[in-house]
Each structure stands twice: as structure tokens, then as C-alpha cells.
Amino acid sequence: MAAAAKDLGLEYIAITDHTRDLAMSHGSDEKQLLEQGEEIRRVNSKLKGIRVLTGAEVNIRKDGTLDVADEALRHLEVVGAAIHSLFGQSRSVATRRVIHAMENPHVDVLFHPTARQLGRREPVDLDMDAVIEAAKRTGTVLEVDGIPDRLDLKDEYVRKAVEAGVPLVIDSDAHHPTHLRYADEFGVAVARRGWARASDVLNTLPAEKLLDRLKDRRRRRGG
Numbered sequence: 349m350a351a352a353a354k355d356l357g358l359e360y361i362a363i364t365d366h367t368r369d370l371a372m373s374h375g376s377d378e379k380q381l382l383e384q385g386e387e388i389r390r391v392n393s394k395l396k397g398i399r400v401l402t403g404a405e406v407n408i409r410k411d412g413t414l415d416v417a418d419e420a421l422r423h424l425e426v427v428g429a430a431i432h433s434l435f436g437q438s439r440s441v442a443t444r445r446v447i448h449a450m451e452n453p454h455v456d457v458l459f460h461p462t463a464r465q466l467g468r469r470e471p472v473d474l475d476m477d478a479v480i481e482a483a484k485r486t487g488t489v490l491e492v493d494g495i496p497d498r499l500d501l502k503d504e505y506v507r508k509a510v511e512a513g514v515p516l517v518i519d520s521d522a523h524h525p526t527h528l529r530y531a532d533e534f535g536v537a538v539a540r541r542g543w544a545r546a547s548d549v550l551n552t553l554p555a556e557k558l559l560d561r562l563k564d565r566r567r568r569r570g571g
């Protein structure tokens with residue numbers, strides 16, 4: 349993945365594998381995340397011109413708690429949280445669930461916030477104004493997921509987030525090196541439809557600056 353990202357001209361990528369609850373996709377537990385961190389350090393020491401950031405895509409459980417302990421998240425550079433089950437909750441329950449996850453000081457980004465899959469699954473019924481308000485209050489970054497069957501946030505919500513001053517990231521949700529281009533091909537287009545500018549998108553920053561922003565935010569929130 350790192351070599352492919354470098355070929356695309358990227359300066360860094362974050363590896364955010366699924367975590368424990370998603371056993372079907374070999375979700376990582378705390379020990380595996382630590383081991384992966386070691387592996388990433390080895391890769392970084394060998395590769396030139398691309399940096400790999402440690403991370404995870406933790407699962408948001410039914411009640412908004414996460415499937416990885418805070419202690420393990422503390423050591424990761426980019427922590428995203430996302431819904432992968434119970435898509436039919438009522439608006440108030442689902443909104444509370446997502447906001448509860450965003451209140452965890454170790455969660456940097458809410459990944460594919462509405463969990464829609466185009467042509468297959470409706471978005472979770474969320475009060476997006478409340479989610480964007482919570483992102484503002486907690487400093488949580490919202491993702492524009494560029495994989496073609498998600499495109500989540502969609503343009504309308506990008507516009508609301510930008511107007512609220514909530515920072516975004518645009519990424520590929522790549523599960524294969526050939527998917528890395530989705531960030532540029534589709535994610536950027538969706539973000540532009542929502543009137544986002546480069547300055548609204550944290551991963552337009554160099555890696556060090558991005559990490560400073562995330563660390564700063566965690567510190568302010570006691571993470």
C-alpha cells in the first residue's frame with residue numbers, strides 16, 4: 349500500500365484496519381494493533397518518500413462504546429470510528445450512539461458517518477445537524493470517504509460541515525492498492541460539490557502538521 353501510495357504522489361497514508369468486532373474481516377485486537385505498529389515502524393525506516401501512519405478503524409458498538417480499549421488507541425496516530433452494524437436504529441438512538449463515540453477523546457475521525465452503501469444500503473437515520481454540532485464541540489474530524497459505493501459524507505453534509513467550521517479529511521477507504529486513487533477521483537469531487545476548500549481538509553497538510561492538529565485536540569480533551 350505504501351509503495352502504491354508513493355507512486356500516486358502521496359506523502360503519507362494511514363493504515364486503519366478494522367478492529368476486533370469485525371471478525372469476518374479479521375479485525376485487529378489490541379495486541380495485533382501493537383504488532384502492526386512495530387511493522388509500520390520497520391516499513392518507515394526502509395521506505396523513502398512516503399510515511400505510513402499507524403491507526404485503526406474502530407467499531408462503534410450498539411451503545412456508542414468502542415471495541416478497542418482507550419489504552420491501545422492512545423498509541424495510534426489516526427483513530428477513526430465507524431458504524432458497521434445495527435443500521436436500522438431510530439434517529440434518536442443512532443444519533444446518540446454516534447455522538448457518544450465522538451466524545452471519546454481518542455477518536456480523531458468519524459469514518460463514513462452515515463454508513464450508506466449506494467445501491468445496497470440506506471444511510472443510518474442520523475440527525476446530521478446534531479452530529480455536525482457534536483463534531484464542532486468535540487473537535488472530531490468528519491470523513492469524506494471516496495470509495496465509489498459510499499461517498500459519505502455526501503455533498504450536502506460537506507457543505508453544512510464546512511459552514512460550521514468542522515474539519516474534514518478526504519480519503520480512499522482503500523482495501524487494495526488500486527483503490528488509493530478514489531480519494532482524488534471521487535472524494536475530492538464530492539468535497540468540492542460541498543464547497544470545501546483545501547483549508548477545510550486536514551489531510552492536505554503535511555504529515556507533521558496533521559499529527560500536531562490531532563495531538564493538540566486529544567490533549568485538550570484529556571486523551
Ligand SMILES: [Zn+2]
Nearest residue numbers: 405430459460
Ligand atoms: Zn468501515
